[in-house]
Amino acid sequence: MTDVDVIVVGAGLAGLTAAHALVDLGATVQVLEAADRVGGRTRGGFTADGQWLELGGQWVSDEHTALRALVDRFGLQLVDAATSGRVVHVHDGRVVEAQALAQNHIELDSATAQFTALVEAVDMEQPWRTPDAAVLDEQTFAGWIRTVVPDAAARAQFTAACAALFVPDPTEVSLLHAAFYFRSTGLIGALRGIDRQAQEWRIDGGPSALCDRMAAGLGDVVRLNAPVHKLAHNDGVLAVTDDGSRYTARHAIVTTAPPMAARIRYDPILPSDRDQLSQRLHSIAVVKIYLVYARPFWRDAGLSGEAVIEGGPIPVVMDNTPPGYAGGVLVGFIEGADSLKWGLRSAAERQQVFVETAMTVFGEQAANPVEYLEYDWSMNEFTRGCYSGHFPPGAWTSYGSALTAPVGAIHWAGTETAREWTGYMEGAVRSGERAARDVMASSY
Amino acid sequence: MTDVDVIVVGAGLAGLTAAHALVDLGATVQVLEAADRVGGRTRGGFTADGQWLELGGQWVSDEHTALRALVDRFGLQLVDAATSGRVVHVHDGRVVEAQALAQNHIELDSATAQFTALVEAVDMEQPWRTPDAAVLDEQTFAGWIRTVVPDAAARAQFTAACAALFVPDPTEVSLLHAAFYFRSTGLIGALRGIDRQAQEWRIDGGPSALCDRMAAGLGDVVRLNAPVHKLAHNDGVLAVTDDGSRYTARHAIVTTAPPMAARIRYDPILPSDRDQLSQRLHSIAVVKIYLVYARPFWRDAGLSGEAVIEGGPIPVVMDNTPPGYAGGVLVGFIEGADSLKWGLRSAAERQQVFVETAMTVFGEQAANPVEYLEYDWSMNEFTRGCYSGHFPPGAWTSYGSALTAPVGAIHWAGTETAREWTGYMEGAVRSGERAARDVMASSY
Numbered sequence: 029m030t031d032v033d034v035i036v037v038g039a040g041l042a043g044l045t046a047a048h049a050l051v052d053l054g055a056t057v058q059v060l061e062a063a064d065r066v067g068g069r070t071r072g073g074f075t076a077d078g079q080w081l082e083l084g085g086q087w088v089s090d091e092h093t094a095l096r097a098l099v100d101r102f103g104l105q106l107v108d109a110a111t112s113g114r115v116v117h118v119h120d121g122r123v124v125e126a127q128a129l130a131q132n133h134i135e136l137d138s139a140t141a142q143f144t145a146l147v148e149a150v151d152m153e154q155p156w157r158t159p160d161a162a163v164l165d166e167q168t169f170a171g172w173i174r175t176v177v178p179d180a181a182a183r184a185q186f187t188a189a190c191a192a193l194f195v196p197d198p199t200e201v202s203l204l205h206a207a208f209y210f211r212s213t214g215l216i217g218a219l220r221g222i223d224r225q226a227q228e229w230r231i232d233g234g235p236s237a238l239c240d241r242m243a244a245g246l247g248d249v250v251r252l253n254a255p256v257h258k259l260a261h262n263d264g265v266l267a268v269t270d271d272g273s274r275y276t277a278r279h280a281i282v283t284t285a286p287p288m289a290a291r292i293r294y295d296p297i298l299p300s301d302r303d304q305l306s307q308r309l310h311s312i313a314v315v316k317i318y319l320v321y322a323r324p325f326w327r328d329a330g331l332s333g334e335a336v337i338e339g340g341p342i343p344v345v346m347d348n349t350p351p352g353y354a355g356g357v358l359v360g361f362i363e364g365a366d367s368l369k370w371g372l373r374s375a376a377e378r379q380q381v382f383v384e385t386a387m388t389v390f391g392e393q394a395a396n397p398v399e400y401l402e403y404d405w406s407m408n409e410f411t412r413g414c415y416s417g418h419f420p421p422g423a424w425t426s427y428g429s430a431l432t433a434p435v436g437a438i439h440w441a442g443t444e445t446a447r448e449w450t451g452y453m454e455g456a457v458r459s460g461e462r463a464a465r466d467v468m469a470s471s472y
Numbered sequence: 473m474t475d476v477d478v479i480v481v482g483a484g485l486a487g488l489t490a491a492h493a494l495v496d497l498g499a500t501v502q503v504l505e506a507a508d509r510v511g512g513r514t515r516g517g518f519t520a521d522g523q524w525l526e527l528g529g530q531w532v533s534d535e536h537t538a539l540r541a542l543v544d545r546f547g548l549q550l551v552d553a554a555t556s557g558r559v560v561h562v563h564d565g566r567v568v569e570a571q572a573l574a575q576n577h578i579e580l581d582s583a584t585a586q587f588t589a590l591v592e593a594v595d596m597e598q599p600w601r602t603p604d605a606a607v608l609d610e611q612t613f614a615g616w617i618r619t620v621v622p623d624a625a626a627r628a629q630f631t632a633a634c635a636a637l638f639v640p641d642p643t644e645v646s647l648l649h650a651a652f653y654f655r656s657t658g659l660i661g662a663l664r665g666i667d668r669q670a671q672e673w674r675i676d677g678g679p680s681a682l683c684d685r686m687a688a689g690l691g692d693v694v695r696l697n698a699p700v701h702k703l704a705h706n707d708g709v710l711a712v713t714d715d716g717s718r719y720t721a722r723h724a725i726v727t728t729a730p731p732m733a734a735r736i737r738y739d740p741i742l743p744s745d746r747d748q749l750s751q752r753l754h755s756i757a758v759v760k761i762y763l764v765y766a767r768p769f770w771r772d773a774g775l776s777g778e779a780v781i782e783g784g785p786i787p788v789v790m791d792n793t794p795p796g797y798a799g800g801v802l803v804g805f806i807e808g809a810d811s812l813k814w815g816l817r818s819a820a821e822r823q824q825v826f827v828e829t830a831m832t833v834f835g836e837q838a839a840n841p842v843e844y845l846e847y848d849w850s851m852n853e854f855t856r857g858c859y860s861g862h863f864p865p866g867a868w869t870s871y872g873s874a875l876t877a878p879v880g881a882i883h884w885a886g887t888e889t890a891r892e893w894t895g896y897m898e899g900a901v902r903s904g905e906r907a908a909r910d911v912m913a914s915s916y
Contacts, residue, residue: 166615
C-alpha cells in the first residue's frame with residue numbers, strides 16, 4: 029500500500045497539469061513543490077498601482093491549444109498581446125527600421141534559407157537520427173552562424189534575433205539543438221522578422237493566476253516548501269523531503285528542469301545516460317526587467333515598443349502594457365554572461381542601463397519611468413535559470429534518448445521533454461499531459 | 473566556537489592533500505566523504521591471484537612533483553610503468569606501426585602545428601583572456617579537427633590519439649578548453665606519438681594505497697558514508713550530512729568534481745556564475761577494463777602492448793602489467809556514448825569485445841585471458857564519471873572565473889581547479905595544497 033498512486037515533483041505548469049490529468053484519470057496524487065509558491069518558471073508581480081505583470085513565462089500563441097484549454101477550464105481569459113506600430117533595431121549603434129533591415133541583406137536571406145533546410149530535416153521524435161546528426165551536433169549554433177554570415181553586422185543582427193526568440197547564447201547550443209528548437213516552435217520566420225513571434229496572447233492575471241487556480245483545484249495534495257531530497261525507487265517510489273517527511277507512491281513524475289532533477293538523490297542511482305544528460309543540459313541565466321511609464325509614449329511616434337538591440341546587455345525590449353492599463357510598460361531581458369555581470373550590480377544600476385537603452389530606442393521621454401521591476405531567475409534556488417534546458421554539442425546525439433525515457437517508476441516531464449513548443453509554457457503543459465498518460469499506461 | 477577550523481568535503485586525493493596541508497599548518501579539520509571508502513576517482517582492485525591493479529587514476533610522470541612528494545612522505549614507492557616495444561595503431565581496420573603512421577601525414581603535421589600554436593597562446597591563469605578566446609570557445613574541438621584534418625582516416629587517427637590522452641569526445645569540449653587542457657598537461661607531443669605520455673611511473677600498491685595511508689594519517693577526522701546534503705555558510709560553515717549529522721567550521725573546502733558539488737544544497741545559494749558553471753561542466757562516462765593473461769605474450773613479438781584503435785569501442789589499450797607480476801595485464805577504456813551502450817550489456821559481453829579487440833591487435837594468443845576486471849565510473853554515485861570535468865563551448869569565457877573563486881567561507885579544490893596537470897592526480901594534489909593555503913590566508 030502506498031500513500032498515493034503518483035508523486036509529482038514540482039508544481040510548475042508541467043507538474044500541475046500532470047496532477048490534474050492524473051486526477052481526471054482517477055489516480056491519487058501528491059504534489060511536492062520545493063518553493064514557497066507554485067508556478068515554477070512562471071511568476072507574478074504587481075506594479076505599485078496594483079497592475080499584474082508576468083515576471084517569468086508569459087506569451088501564448090494561437091497554436092498553444094493545450095495551454096488555451098487550461099485557461100478555459102480554469103475560468104481565465106486571454107488578453108490581446110498584439111502591438112501595432114513599427115519595430116526597430118539598434119544596429120551598429122544606430123536605430124533603424126526592422127522591416128528595412130530585414131529586406132536588405134543577402135547573407136541573412138541565405139543563412140535563413142540554409143537554416144530552414146536544416147530545421148525541416150530534424151527528426152523530431154529522435155533528433156539523434158536526423159540526417160548528418162553527428163556533424164550538426166558537433167558544431168555550435170554560433171560557429172555555424174559565423175560561417176554562413178561572415179559579415180559582422182549581419183551576424184550581430186541574426187544573433188540578436190535569436191536572443192529575441194530565447195536562444196540568447198548560440199555559443200552554448202549545438203546546431204542540431206538550435207534546429208530542433210526552431211522546428212519545435214515553428215518560429216523560424218520570426219528570425220527574419222517576417223512572422224509574428226509566438227506572442228499573440230497573454231493570460232489575464234498572468235500565468236501565475238492560472239497556476240494558483242490549478243493548485244487550488246488540487247486542494248491539499250499540493251505541498252509547498254517541500255524540496256525532494258531523495259527519491260528511492262526500488263519497489264514503488266519513496267520521496268523524502270528536506271525536512272524528513274516521507275511519501276510513498278507507485279510512480280513519480282519529476283517535472284523540474286533536468287539540471288535541477290539531477291540534484292535529487294536517487295536510490296538506486298539513475299542510469300548513466302540520464303545522469304550524463306543531466307550533467308550537460310543547462311538553463312539560461314536571465315533577469316527579466318520592467319520599466320513602467322505614466323503612459324506608452326512610444327505609440328505617439330508610431331512605434332510598437334518592440335526593439336532588437338544588438339551588442340547591448342538588453343538584446344530585446346517589448347511593449348508589455350496590459351490591455352486597459354493607463355500606464356506604459358516596457359519589458360526587457362538581460363541574459364547569459366551579461367546577466368551575471370549585471371546581476372552583481374545594484375537594482376538601481378540595472379534600472380539605469382535599461383533606461384539608457386530605452387532612451388536610445390525611444391528618445392528622451394524614456395528617461396523618467398515611474399517604476400522599475402525585476403526578477404533574476406538565475407538566483408531562484410529551484411530553477412537556477414529560466415526559459416528551458418539547452419543542449420550543448422554532443423548531448424542530443426550521445427544522450428538524447430534519456431530525456432524522456434522512464435527509469436522504472438520514475439517518469440520525466442517539463443517543457444524540456446516536449447517535442448512541440450519545447451521551452452514554452454505550451455511545452456510544459458503538453459509534457460504534463462503526456463507524462464500522466466504514460467504513467468497510467470505503465471504496467472511497472 | 474566551531475567544531476573544527478575547516479571541513480573538507482571529499483576524501484579523494486585533493487581532499488586528503490588539503491586536509492594534511494591544513495593539519496601541517498596547524499588547523500583542525502573534519503573530512504566528510506560520501507562513499508564507503510577514500511580515494512575519489514582513484515580505486516584499487518586485485519586479480520584473483522592477489523596482484524593489485526588500479527581501477528581509476530594511476531599514472532605518474534617525472535613532472536608530477538607534488539604527487540611524488542606525497543608518495544615519499546607516506547612511505548610508498550614508485551614502480552616503472554615504462555614499456556618497450558612497438559606501439560601499433562588499428563587504422564582503417566588494419567594494424568599499422570604507430571611510428572610509421574606518425575611520420576607520414578602532412579595533414580596531421582599541419583594540424584598539430586596549428587594546435588600547438590593555439591596551445592601556446594592560452595592564458596593559463598585566465599583562459600577567458602586568451603587572444604580570440606570568444607572564437608576559440610564558440611567552436612568544438614571536434615569541429616575544429618574536422619576543418620583542419622579533412623581526410624577522414626587522418627581525422628580518426630587524430631581523434632583516437634586524443635582519446636588516448638583522456639579527451640575521448642572532442643565533440644563535447646570547446647577548442648579553448650582543449651588548448652587549455654593540453655597546455656596544462658604539456659602532452660601535445662604525445663598527440664603525434666613523438667613524446668611519451670605522462671605515464672612513466674605507477675605507485676606501488678596503487679594510488680588507493682596512498683589514499684589509504686593518507687587517511688590513516690589523519691585518523692578519526694575522516695568520516696566515511698557521510699554525503700554532505702547541505703552546506704550553510706552564513707557565519708562560518710555548517711555541513712549537514714545525509715543522516716542528519718551536523719558539523720561546524722570556519723571554512724569549507726569542497727573537493728568533489730564540479731557537477732557533483734552542484735548537488736549539495738547551499739544556504740545561501742551559490743552565486744549565479746558558480747551555479748551556471750556547474751550546470752555546464754560534465755564528467756566523462758568511462759569503464760576501465762582489464763584482461764589478465766598467464767603471461768605478457770605480446771612482448772614476444774616486440775610489441776609494447778600499447779595500441780590506439782580507431783573506430784572501435786576501446787580506443788586505447790596498454791600493457792599495465794605491474795613489475796614483478798608473472799602474468800600479463802592489458803588495460804583498456806570504453807568511453808562516452810560507447811560506455812553507455814556497453815554499460816547496458818553484461819560484463820561477459822564487455823569482456824568479449826575487449827578480447828576481440830585484443831585479438832585484432834595482438835593475435836590469437838589474446839583469445840584466452842585468465843581473468844577480466846572492470847569498473848564503471850559513470851555508475852559511481854559520487855563521481856558519475858571520471859577523468860575530470862570538461863568544459864563545453866562558452867563555459868570558460870562566460871563562467872570560467874567561478875571555477876576557483878571562493879564563495880565566502882567556501883573554497884574549491886579538485887583536479888578541475890588545477891592550472892597545471894588538470895585532469896591528473898597531480899592536479900588534484902596541487903589543488904588541495906593551493907586550497908589549504910588559500911583558506912589559511914583567508915580573513916573571511
